[in-house]
Amino acid sequence: MPTLRVCSLYPELMNIYADRGNIAVLRARCEWRGLGFEHAAVSLGERLDPDAHDLFYMGGGQDRDQAAVAHDMADTKREALHTAAGGGAVILAVCGGYQLLGHSYELAGKTLPGVGLVDLTTVREPGPRLIGNCAIEADLGAGPQVIAGFENHGGRTYLGAGEEPLGRVLAGHGNNGRDGFEGVHRDNVIGTYLHGPLLPKNVWLADRLIELALEQELEPLDNDELEDAAHASARRAAGV
Ligand code: GLN
DSSP states (O other): OOEEEEEEESTTTSOGGGTTHHHHHHHHHHHTTTOEEEEEEEOTTOOOOTTSOSEEEEOOOOHHHHHHHHHHHHHHTHHHHHHHHHTTOEEEEETHHHHTTSSEEEETTEEEEOOOSSSEEEEOOSSOOEEEEEEEEEESSSOEEEEEEEEEESOEEEEOTTOOOSEEEEESOTTTSSSSEESEEETTEEEEOOBSSHHHHOHHHHHHHHHHHHTSOOOOOSOOHHHHHHHHHHHHHHTO
16 A cells, blocks of 8 residues: 655644644545555654655744754755655645745844755845735646645745746735745745645645655545635635
8 A cells, every 4th residue: 555654844843833734634635545644753853764755844933943943954954855855755845944945044143054955045134024815826737726825924035046936926925025926846845835734725735745745646535525615715815
């Protein structure tokens, strides 16, 4: 039986807005289809085995928790994450986790290192936090679809010239409130500012990530009324 092996990075530190709900959705979507599901966690100082997992997940965090995580991740997990991404593993990072996928996060006169998996930088510029419901249009290889969620970030993220965003902002602020783009998407590495949690409000995305991680197509589930209602409600909240 195919088994999705998920690894949460720093789950006790990087988990604001109940981002662990994303793991619950991945588990349910696998188990309802009779697929296996394994969940592991790695945190400060622990070694990351790039070959032991199909999907790596990191949630959002407060600036102070990100500071603890950023140095540890750059020192002890950078290489493993590059190996995993190069081997086709899915890497999904939300908000504070997303910011640390890039080169750096500059705030309050210090610079937190990122792991450089994608070409982007994040800066805490003067100005309000970017807060509110948000919806984007994204294409993960199965046609354009809407991802809806909630964003709350002080950092503004800027993608390098060759880097592709995850989607186009339909409503909300996105990466920096200026360029109309949200998130990042390179191969199977995905970063986004959208909480919700993300996957309970967008189960099509959860299914797509499982497909990419397991390299197999999934049968649709025939009982998604609640999930579809959650998606519709998140879209309505964003006015889309
Ligand atoms: N601390 C980061 C910021 O404010 C990320 C916040 C989050 O994960 N919601 O930009």
